[in-house]
Amino acid sequence: MNWPLLEVKNLSLHFMDKSPFIKVLRDLSFSLEEKDILGLVGESGCGKSTLAKTIMQLYIPTQGDIVFEGKSLIGASSDTLKEVRKKLQMVFQDPLSSLNPRMTIKEILREPFVIHKIYGNKLQETERIVELLELVGLQESYMQAFPHELSGGQRQRVGIARALALRPKLILCDEPIAALDVSIQAQMVNLLRHLYEKLQLTYLFISHDLMMVRHLCTQVAVMYLGTLVEKAPVEELYLHPKHPYTEALLSLIPQVEPLKGKTKIHEAVQGESPHPSQALQGCVFASRCPKATSLCREKIPALREISPKHYVRCHLY
Secondary structure: OOOOOEEEEEEEEEEOOOOOOEEEEEEEEEEEOOOOEEEEEOOOOOOHHHHHHHHOOOOOOOEEEEEEOOEEOOOOOHHHHHHHHHHEEEEOOOOOOOOOOOOOHHHHHHHHHHHHOOOOOHHHHHHHHHHHHHHOOOOHHHHHOOHHHOOHHHHHHHHHHHHHOOOOOEEEEEOOOOOOOHHHHHHHHHHHHHHHHHHOOEEEEEOOOHHHHHHHOOEEEEEEOOEEEEEEEHHHHHHOOOOHHHHHHHOOOOOOOOEOOEOOOOOOOOOOOOOOOOOOOOOOOHHHOOOOOHHHHHOOOOEEEEEOOEEEEOOOO
16 A cells, blocks of 8 residues: 555644643644645744644644654654654754754764764765765865854755755755745755755645745645645645635735636735634634634534545635
């Protein structure tokens, strides 16, 4: 049987030590096939970065399951997780804070080899480090530099190189372009696309930039208040959005490429998102949705497949 590379099943994460306790993730489910790029979008505070950290087992979910290559990560031993993390790596939002300022670039890129005991001698390590730098467009001379001596874009290239060091299958990109200058963001997305094609990678790409997501990704998932409200192939979602919140997000794009000569203008979302600690009886978006009915306020909608690979959590469908 061919398993999806990653499956998230009915995942919830509640911070019980808060008062009142906070529901960060709510019954969230999706799958990611090998060699896909899934873009994860949604407003700040909806749980995107928390989801990535939960997949990495930096947070332990309250309920649900995370399955990688057909094996559950929940309750896995530290030895098992160590092996999984060779294949499951992360690129962080802020390249400066994610790199040790006291280590040279060579030492930073060598660290995964030391932890996992990959190479038997320093010559092999150095050859691989040079290869990694070349992959991300940096010269060998950068090995002796410290992070503060590099630009933001160069530091993020080092972060990407570190994520590639152990030849992973899946890379979680947690807003990897958000902290970079606009002039550098497109270069970084093009680098990720090049590496995806060259190394046959799979990405979960978290971003606020809806146009970059459209340019890079093959699938898009939309999160609102800790749950998935829509998921579809990228062009299907951008041209045929179904959930009212997805339509509201697309209203933030200055112009969506017209379908058959027509441009659909989506209505911007009004009001503020409920606090994650607030008790919600029905749909999480009901308080802000212009199409909400009494059913929406009383019953949580199921995530339904309304057309091939197009899933929507909405009572309208």
